[in-house]
Amino acid sequence: MSGHRVAAITRRLLQGFRRDRRTLALLFVAPLVILGLLGYLIRGSSSSPAVGIANEDQGQLGAMFASALERSSLINASTIQASDGGAKLKDGSLVAYIVFPADFSSRAQAGTIAPEVHLEGSQPGTSAPVLQALQQALTSVAATGPVHFEPQVHYLYGGQGFDTLDYFGAAFIGLVVFFLVFVITIVAFLNERSQGTLERLMASPLRRGEIVLGYMLGFTVLALIQSAEVLVFSLAVLKVHNQGNVILIFGIEALMALTAVNLGIFLSMFARTEFQAVQFIPLVIVPQVLLSGILFPVSTEPRPLQVVSDVLPLTYAVNGLRDVMVKGADLTWASLELDAGVVAGFCVLLIVAGVATLRRRIA
Amino acid sequence: MAEAFAVDIEGVHKKFGELRALDGVNLHIKTGEIYGFLGPNGAGKTTLIRSIVGLVAPDAGTVTVLGRRMPDVDNLRNVGYMTQQAALYPGLSVEENVQFFAAINGAEEQDVTDALKLVRLDDRRTSVVATLSGGMRQRCSLACALVHKPKLLLLDEPTVGVDPQLRVQFWDDFRRMAASGTTIIVSSHVMDEAERCQRLGLIQYGKVLAEGSPNEVRALAGTNNLEEAFLRLAGAKAS
Numbered sequence: 001m002s003g004h005r006v007a008a009i010t011r012r013l014l015q016g017f018r019r020d021r022r023t024l025a026l027l028f029v030a031p032l033v034i035l036g037l038l039g040y041l042i043r044g045s046s047s048s049p050a051v052g053i054a055n056e057d058q059g060q061l062g063a064m065f066a067s068a069l070e071r072s073s074l075i076n077a078s079t080i081q082a083s084d085g086g087a088k089l090k091d092g093s094l095v096a097y098i099v100f101p102a103d104f105s106s107r108a109q110a111g112t113i114a115p116e117v118h119l120e121g122s123q124p125g126t127s128a129p130v131l132q133a134l135q136q137a138l139t140s141v142a143a144t145g146p147v148h149f150e151p152q153v154h155y156l157y158g159g160q161g162f163d164t165l166d167y168f169g170a171a172f173i174g175l176v177v178f179f180l181v182f183v184i185t186i187v188a189f190l191n192e193r194s195q196g197t198l199e200r201l202m203a204s205p206l207r208r209g210e211i212v213l214g215y216m217l218g219f220t221v222l223a224l225i226q227s228a229e230v231l232v233f234s235l236a237v238l239k240v241h242n243q244g245n246v247i248l249i250f251g252i253e254a255l256m257a258l259t260a261v262n263l264g265i266f267l268s269m270f271a272r273t274e275f276q277a278v279q280f281i282p283l284v285i286v287p288q289v290l291l292s293g294i295l296f297p298v299s300t301e302p303r304p305l306q307v308v309s310d311v312l313p314l315t316y317a318v319n320g321l322r323d324v325m326v327k328g329a330d331l332t333w334a335s336l337e338l339d340a341g342v343v344a345g346f347c348v349l350l351i352v353a354g355v356a357t358l359r360r361r362i363a
Numbered sequence: 364m365a366e367a368f369a370v371d372i373e374g375v376h377k378k379f380g381e382l383r384a385l386d387g388v389n390l391h392i393k394t395g396e397i398y399g400f401l402g403p404n405g406a407g408k409t410t411l412i413r414s415i416v417g418l419v420a421p422d423a424g425t426v427t428v429l430g431r432r433m434p435d436v437d438n439l440r441n442v443g444y445m446t447q448q449a450a451l452y453p454g455l456s457v458e459e460n461v462q463f464f465a466a467i468n469g470a471e472e473q474d475v476t477d478a479l480k481l482v483r484l485d486d487r488r489t490s491v492v493a494t495l496s497g498g499m500r501q502r503c504s505l506a507c508a509l510v511h512k513p514k515l516l517l518l519d520e521p522t523v524g525v526d527p528q529l530r531v532q533f534w535d536d537f538r539r540m541a542a543s544g545t546t547i548i549v550s551s552h553v554m555d556e557a558e559r560c561q562r563l564g565l566i567q568y569g570k571v572l573a574e575g576s577p578n579e580v581r582a583l584a585g586t587n588n589l590e591e592a593f594l595r596l597a598g599a600k601a602s
Contacts, residue, residue: 008466016454019491196450200507203416203444204467205436 001213005206009214013188014221023184027222031176031230038172039238042165048073049126051133052080052088052097059105064144065115066100068137074129085118095119095126098134113138157327162241169240170325171294171318173230177253178260178314179285181223185264186277189215194273208358212351216261223257243328248336249321255343256317262350263313269357288314293322313346368427369394369515369546370415375424377410377569384410385421386569392548392562394514397541399560400550401593407569408550409447412517415548416444429514440468443513447520447550449500451492451507457499458488461506468511478506481536483529497524505533509540516540518549522556534559554590565593572596 017023053069055062070077080088085097099116107114117134119127158166192198201211231250234240242249267284271277289295291305292314298306309315320339323329329336370392377385384407392398400408413419414426417434426433429441451460461475479485482502487495492503501524509516522530537547541561549560557563558577565572565580573580573596577589584592 004469005467008463011466012452012455012459012463015459016452019454195453196446196448197452199418199446200444200450200464201467202418203439203442204464205440205469206467207436 001207001209005210006214006217009206009211010218010221013215013218016188017222023188027180027184027226028229030180031226032233034176035169035172035230035233035238038168039165039240042163042168048076049095049129050093051075051077051130052085052094053077054080054082054085054097054099056082056102057100057104058102059108061105061108061113061141062100064141065104065137068140069098069133072133072136074133074136077133089118089120092120095123096130098130157243158241162326165238166241166326167322168294169234169238170322171292173234173240173249174253174256174314174317174321175289175292175294177223177227177230178256178288178317180226181219181257181260182264182285183278183281184222185215185219185261186268186271186280187274188219189265189268190271190274190277193268209355212262212265212354212358215265216258216351219261219264220254220258223261224254227253227257240325242325244324245330248324248330252317252320252324252340252343255340255347256313259313259317259343259347259350262347262354265354266350266357269354288312291315292318294318313343316340316342316346367394368392369396369429370398370548371425371427372411372415373425373427375411375414375421375426377414377419377421383569385414388424388569388571390564390571390574392546394546395541395544396561397537397547397549397559399557399563400548400566401552401554401557401560401563402550402566403552406552406566408552408566409519410569411566412444412519412548412550415515415517416442440511441514443508443511443516445504445508445516445518445521447523449497449504451500451504453493454491456489456491457484457495457503457506460492460503461510464507465510468513470511474510474512478510481509482506483532498526498529501525502529512545514545516545516547518547520550520552522551522553554593557589565596567597 051069053066055066057063066079069075080097082099085094085099088094088097096117096119099118101114101116104115115134117130119130121127155162192201227250231246231253235242235246263284267280268277271280287308291298291301291309292312293309298309298315301309316339320336320343323333323336323339331337331340368391370390372388372390375385375388388411400411402408410419414421415428415433416439420434428435428438431438452463455463458475458479461478465471465475476485479488482505484499484502484506487499492500495503501521505518505521508518522533525533537549541547549556551557560577562574562576563580564574573583575583580596581587581589581592584595586592586595
């Protein structure tokens with residue numbers, strides 16, 4: 001193994017990227033666009049779901065509920081006639097309407113609080129805030145009665161301000177780095193083959209390990225810069241919730257990037273054209289996005305899929321990032337040691353696989 | 364002690380599926396000579412060159428380069444290989460490409476300057492390869508192959524896309540390098556190039572049909588024209 005030759009490959013790789021503005025943009029601008037868009041989607045929403053309130057109650061309670069709902073920031077409440085509700089749900093002007101029937105107060109006195117909630121139902125995401133607003137209204141109304149309902153809520157992790165972006169953000173930091181580094185590595189390594197330079201390298205004194213190491217170091221430099229950029233943007237601009245050590249988050253990101261680089265090198269051996277290389281994206285990236293716990297917790301997956309999740313590197317990286325950022329985990333946590341260890345193990349395995357499959361001989 | 368033969372190929376066979384790419388090839392190429400592999404496209408010239416650098420594993424037979432049985436990675440520091448396609452990094456400058464191949468072959472910065480002067484690209488050293496003409500790319504590719512001053516230089520169709528004036532200069536340089544002890548193997552299907560080689564191997568269907576100097580090959584076929592000689596010899600073997 002010659003350090004001089006490894007350095008030559010790393011230097012050559014970085015020199016190539018220096019003039020390749022499109023790839024540089026994919027590496028350093030695309031992550032900001034993706035994460036920025038995600039942040040804006042989740043936190044930038046200006047309109048709350050429109051909900052109609054029809055108060056037919058002959059007692060006082062219906063009016064108290066209606067008033068509490070109108071004050072709620074979760075929904076945009078307006079007064080309607082119960083008879084118009086169905087038509088408004090169908091034409092899309094309302095996502096729900098709530099009716100407080102004539103006997104609402106009298107039934108409440110008998111022990112049953114029974115508002116009628118009519119949901120449009122085709123978009124689960126808009127139904128949840130309606131039910132949440134109704135619960136808040138119940139709490140608010142209960143607080144005005146003789147019995148004060150004041151739950152003392154304590155969060156182990158997260159907190160009252162913890163939102164969807166905080167949950168997804170931690171995972172997306174790892175995903176964005178993994179995805180973009182993988183795509184660029186596999187295509188760049190394949191270029192080496194298609195432009196004939198790999199044949200030239202193989203007809204030189206270079207060892208296979210030197211080629212893989214040189215590539216790995218070159219891409220790692222780029223991936224680390226990208227990881228740092230993604231981290232700073234997520235924490236400073238998007239204000240993604242973080243309870244943990246920033247160096248630890250960066251460490252997990254770096255491990256992810258290294259894994260992606262080596263996965264890209266390894267899989268490039270099985271593609272002959274860039275088109276074939278791109279076909280690996282749905283095969284490699286999409287299952288990991290679905291099964292690594294980014295969108296759905298692994299523990300809620302059907303058992304056979306959990307087995308698959310358990311052998312995906314992204315599962316451990318996402319879990320580790322969430323543990324650090326959401327729960328404030330450090331390396332004294334056994335779960336984080338496991339996550340970091342497994343990702344590092346994948347990385348070593350892929351380096352060995354990459355070196356082993358890089359064939360010197362064409363046939 | 365210098366080896367008598369720079370390249371010694373003994374009974375090499377290679378099949379790709381049903382295709383016999385090399386069919387019992389025996390060749391003995393002397394140190395310091397310019398040897399030409401002459402044959403039509405698909406004759407097996409490139410496979411033969413690849414087997415010399417160890418990129419193709421023969422099914423049978425042996426390839427010995429500079430006294431060492433191939434494949435031998437360490438021996439490749441003595442070999443320069445210019446592929447048929449001008450295999451370069453298009454996003455790098457001419458100088459950066461040559462510097463890279465110099466670095467992986469253990470050559471010095473002065474060797475880069477020498478190689479660029481030899482191929483007359485020293486005034487274009489900062490030009491990005493993607494912006495060069497086909498001929499210039501060939502010259503840059505040649506510089507990458509010879510920057511480390513190899514003892515054996517393999518050139519697969521080296522003058523494709525090179526203008527006639529530069530082609531003459533290239534051959535002057537090849538002769539000078541051969542005179543200083545470098546063995547040069549050139550593959551070509553152009554008769555004009557074949558005339559410039561000291562010895563030729565006429566290759567078709569993965570076999571060496573005839574071997575000798577251009578004059579010997581012409582005499583063997585009973586004609587004064589090398590192209591005619593090739594066609595006669597190929598026809599005789601086929602029948």
